[in-house]
Amino acid sequence: MTSPSSGRARILSPAEAAGEWDLVVIGAGSAGLVASRTAASLGARTLLIEAARFGGECLHTGCVPSKALIAAAHAAHTARTASRLGIEVTGVTVDFPRVMARVRAAIAHIEPVDAPEALVAKGVSVLTGRARFTGPTHLEVAGHRLRFRDAVIATGSHPVTPDVPGAADLPVLTNETFWDLQRRPETLLVQGGGPIGCELAQAMARLGTRVTLVHRGERILPREDAAASRIVHDALVRDGVDVRVDTTVTALTPAGPAGAGTAHLSDGTEVAFDRMLAALGRRAAVEGLGIEEAGVRLTPDGDVDVDRTLRTSNPRIRAAGDVTPLPRFTHTAGFFGSTAATNAVLGLSRTVDVAAVPRVTFTAPEVGAVGVAPADARAQGLRVVTKEHDDVDRAVADHDTAGHTTLVIDRRGRLRGASVVGPRAGEVLGEVTTAIAAGVSVRALASTIHAYPTYADAAWNAAISAAQDGLDRGIVGRGIRFLRRRHARRAAL
Secondary structure, eight states: OOOGGGSOOOEEOHHHHOEEEEEEEEOOSHHHHHHHHHHHHTTOOEEEEESSOTTHHHHHTSHHHHHHHHHHHHHHHHHHTGGGGTOOOOOOOOOHHHHHHHHHHHHHHHGGGGSHHHHHHTTOEEEESOEEEEETTEEEETTEEEEEEEEEEOOOEEEOOOOSTTGGGSOOBOTTTGGGOOSOOSEEEEEOOSHHHHHHHHHHHHTTOEEEEEOSSSSSSTTSOHHHHHHHHHHHHHTTOEEEOSOOEEEEEEOSSTTOEEEEETTSOEEEESEEEEOOOEEEOOTTSOHHHHTOOBOTTSOBOOOTTOBOSSTTEEEOSTTSSSOOOHHHHHHHHHHHHHHHHHTOOOOOOOTTOOEEEOSSSEEEEEESOHHHHGGGTOEEEEEEGGGOHHHHHHTOOOOEEEEEEOTTSBEEEEEEEETTHHHHHHHHHHHHHHTOBHHHHHTSOOOSSOTTHHHHHHHHHHHHHGGGSHHHHHHHHHHHHHHHHHHHO
16 A cells, blocks of 8 residues: 655645555644644654644634633723722723634634644644544545554544524524624623633623523532632622523523524523523534444543543544543643654553643633642542632732632642632642642742742742641651750750
């Protein structure tokens, strides 16, 4: 069989790609991009196949556009609330088309990094088309057959849409279609109180939209610490979001212009809206991929089942990113994509570790968490130390003290988890995540000089408190008492 990649890497047609490859990667999101670049850097003949847009969900409909929108919302909120710092700002207006143009500009600025030409420059051959497995070591694109030694499935996920009466008659927005908005809706219904729902609900409220957020659980951000959830709930309410928990949408009725309607809720009330955003989670994108022909097993939830080396039930095929049941974040997708490619190309069995995977919800305040949750700590015999942000000098100076930093510590004094609520929580979390992954003790963290004043002071001071608590116990406490008594005797001579 021919080897299409025997020459230099390039953008190929399906006919040109036909032949045999060392590694075929399906999907050009974060996992697929990193997997293909990693494989090429290791000398493998690598083909990356993408059916739609290079860059995936994060670039086009996730991380990048949402953070650009949040930046605009933050600017509007800061101007409107500047009086709390003694600054009076009048006449704040939001030009929503310009806001969305800035969102698209951010995407366009980053997009070239993930473009086919950039991949070719890294030694990756690229093919645009829809791939389908036809056997354990074969696939087809536009009727042309390819053979692979190994493959990585990185097709990502797609948003879950409402399954209630009337939903099919409404163009309900998801995080994929939200960015097509050209006009700011006067009223917006957000269904789902997870990170996406909370981030976009708060941003749109700060941009002037009347937002109702409906969440089926007893509290928003259910994966986070209950105290963090309460703080974000209160922040959303202060920004004008009508938060309804323990509530579901039971039916939808279209009304008037395209996208407008009325939601009938489980509490017996109705909410009229100009547009509705469904933020109900995501499902693995495996439709039409020929999973059964490839001999790849799915989990009961429809994800591609993988072991700790990211191998599927077909030993020739691995998977990474949102298509698997592992934590669905851009940073994990890229990291695990690299692991999958390295294992495939070099025949290794490197495993993935999800014990210290950080996550951040970019509301205001931000919520960051990693490792063991405070709610689970005591049941595991772990210690919890919390520093409230009204004791953090930088938070006081910024007049933004709603938040806290909590550390989870094991019996050997090592960091095992953290929850951070406040401005720049994501940045603060980086140091703690490194400490957890490296098995660093709170004493080591406490003895490291930190810049002052920063929000990282909260984690540092929590570590100092934890380290000081240990000075009176065990062998350390006995040693300190011995040295103190010995010094006192010498001083008395």
